[in-house]
Amino acid sequence: MGVKLGILGLGTVGTGTVQLLQDLVGRHPLLQEIEIYRVGVRSLSKPRAVELPEGIITTDLEAIVNDPTVDIVVEVMGGLEPARSLILKALSHGKHVVTANKAAIARFGAEIFTAANQAGVYVMLEAAVGGGIPVIQPLKQSLSVNQINAVTGIVNGTTNYILTRMQTEGSNFDDVLADAQKLGYAEADPTADVDGLDAADKIAILASLGFGGRIHLEDVYCEGIRQVSKTDIAYAEKLGFAIKLLAIAKRTFSSPSSPLSVRVHPTLVPKAHPLASINGVYNAILVEGEPIGQVMFFGPGAGAGATASAVSADILNLVATLKTSTTNPNPLLACRHQDYCEIAPIAELVTRFYARFLTKDRPGVIGKLGTCFGNFGVSLESIVQTGFQEELAEIVVVTYDVQEGNFRQALAEIRNLEAIDSIPSILRVL
Ligand SMILES: NC(=O)C1=CN([C@@H]2O[C@H](COP(=O)(O)OP(=O)(O)OC[C@H]3O[C@@H](n4cnc5c(N)ncnc54)[C@H](OP(=O)(O)O)[C@@H]3O)[C@@H](O)[C@H]2O)C=CC1
Numbered sequence: 479m480g481v482k483l484g485i486l487g488l489g490t491v492g493t494g495t496v497q498l499l500q501d502l503v504g505r506h507p508l509l510q511e512i513e514i515y516r517v518g519v520r521s522l523s524k525p526r527a528v529e530l531p532e533g534i535i536t537t538d539l540e541a542i543v544n545d546p547t548v549d550i551v552v553e554v555m556g557g558l559e560p561a562r563s564l565i566l567k568a569l570s571h572g573k574h575v576v577t578a579n580k581a582a583i584a585r586f587g588a589e590i591f592t593a594a595n596q597a598g599v600y601v602m603l604e605a606a607v608g609g610g611i612p613v614i615q616p617l618k619q620s621l622s623v624n625q626i627n628a629v630t631g632i633v634n635g636t637t638n639y640i641l642t643r644m645q646t647e648g649s650n651f652d653d654v655l656a657d658a659q660k661l662g663y664a665e666a667d668p669t670a671d672v673d674g675l676d677a678a679d680k681i682a683i684l685a686s687l688g689f690g691g692r693i694h695l696e697d698v699y700c701e702g703i704r705q706v707s708k709t710d711i712a713y714a715e716k717l718g719f720a721i722k723l724l725a726i727a728k729r730t731f732s733s734p735s736s737p738l739s740v741r742v743h744p745t746l747v748p749k750a751h752p753l754a755s756i757n758g759v760y761n762a763i764l765v766e767g768e769p770i771g772q773v774m775f776f777g778p779g780a781g782a783g784a785t786a787s788a789v790s791a792d793i794l795n796l797v798a799t800l801k802t803s804t805t806n807p808n809p810l811l812a813c814r815h816q817d818y819c820e821i822a823p824i825a826e827l828v829t830r831f832y833a834r835f836l837t838k839d840r841p842g843v844i845g846k847l848g849t850c851f852g853n854f855g856v857s858l859e860s861i862v863q864t865g866f867q868e869e870l871a872e873i874v875v876v877t878y879d880v881q882e883g884n885f886r887q888a889l890a891e892i893r894n895l896e897a898i899d900s901i902p903s904i905l906r907v908l
């Protein structure tokens with residue numbers, strides 16, 4: 479007998495998944511065991527890019543998760559509610575769940591995984607981070623014997639696509655965002671991409687897997703890419719950096735029990751660093767651990783086909799599990815976390831900074847900037863004054879490593895200098 483799927487959602491990811499499952503030549507033979515049994519959508523009148531037998535598409539999603547004949551529920555509808563309630567209902571009826579919904583997992587993971595463990599079923603989420611890149615299963619299985627020190631990634635395809643096109647073509651932010659939406663990369667509300675919230679959800683999930691504890695989403699420091707201007711991209715280029723939206727989860731000290739720093743922000747990445755050359759919709763996740771050293775996962779981070787690959791691999795894993803039907807849960811597929819990780823406040827972060835100042839064009843301004851920085855122990859790696867914006871001089875500094883709190887105090891003093899007009903950008907440097 480076939481394994482019956484109830485798919486919630488037939489948008490970019492749902493359609494890509496159905497297309498993959500309808501075209502089985504050259505793929506794993508176990509996929510032939512799968513039956514697309516029901517597909518839940520919002521609107522029956524919308525044209526669809528896939529053909530399904532009559533009666534399969536429905537707007538009654540509750541009926542899908544309550545149907546005793548459905549074995550696996552594939553949640554690719556997105557959003558928080560009703561996605562959360564439908565996942566919980568599916569679990570309570572003993573169904574395995576595959577989801578691409580990082581927003582729901584990052585917020586309701588504790589509730590969802592507890593319900594799954596109680597019901598003795600699995601929640602699979604490979605598509606939720608890095609789209610088609612296998613990164614969830616490697617962290618849960620292949621790398622799980624390592625002590626993880628850092629996970630650093632470009633985990634949002636939309637913003638990487640926008641930054642790449644701004645950098646290579648000098649394109650306008652809004653035009654490129656519209657293209658990312660047309661290509662199916664962006665979230666239903668692209669604010670989640672642009673403001674770094676999608677990347678924050680993803681790094682919370684990766685941190686939880688890498689460091690073996692739950693993460694309170696509100697502890698994840700988050701800045702998006704709205705403040706990144708063409709001017710900063712050009713300065714970064716001249717100084718030997720690419721600007722990337724990085725998601726970082728890192729131990730603050732080398733001890734395996736030290737607190738974590740978990741953050742998302744645009745970052746100047748040295749051109750020689752492997753993450754600097756990850757462009758377009760591609761994502762990459764660099765994992766550092768002991769004894770493995772460094773390992774990097776790279777591939778398409780969004781889009782129908784790539785994400786369908788991850789969703790379908792999770793489905794396949796569950797089909798294999800259902801076929802072998804052991805009574806003891808597989809601890810490498812289940813979630814084992816009970817406690818929350820300790821997260822250090824952003825003010826304690828030690829990092830380099832890039833800052834761009836607009837100042838009155840008069841002698842001694844650079845000296846005054848240097849004095850204010852010096853007062854708070856901030857050493858400067860470079861300071862350049864190359865351009866003008868109307869009558870204002872533009873000064874760019876890159877610091878050495880400094881505690882964020884000290885840097886912010888120096889900036890507060892600098893803002894009060896009579897010669898300073900504004901500080902249009904402050905970015906961290908990897
Ligand atoms: N797009 C991508 O590249 C990636 C997306 N994801 C995640 O996958 C999930 C789906 O994304 P995507 O496919 O892009 O989203 P879309 O907006 O393209 O599709 C959403 C689908 O869900 C249906 N749906 C949404 N809300 C409801 C509701 N309340 N009741 C019934 N049906 C509903 C929609 O129905 P209808 O068609 O009738 O409107 C649509 O078919 C999200 O969690 C997203 O974050 C993860 C990785 C990559």
Ligand SMILES: N[C@@H](CC=O)C(=O)O
Pocket residue numbers: 606608609633634635636637663664665671676779780781
């Ligand atoms: N909107 C997301 C889709 C994949 O998770 C992105 O752009 O990365």
Ligand code: NA
Pocket residue numbers: 604605606607608609610611612613614788
């Ligand atoms: Na993935």
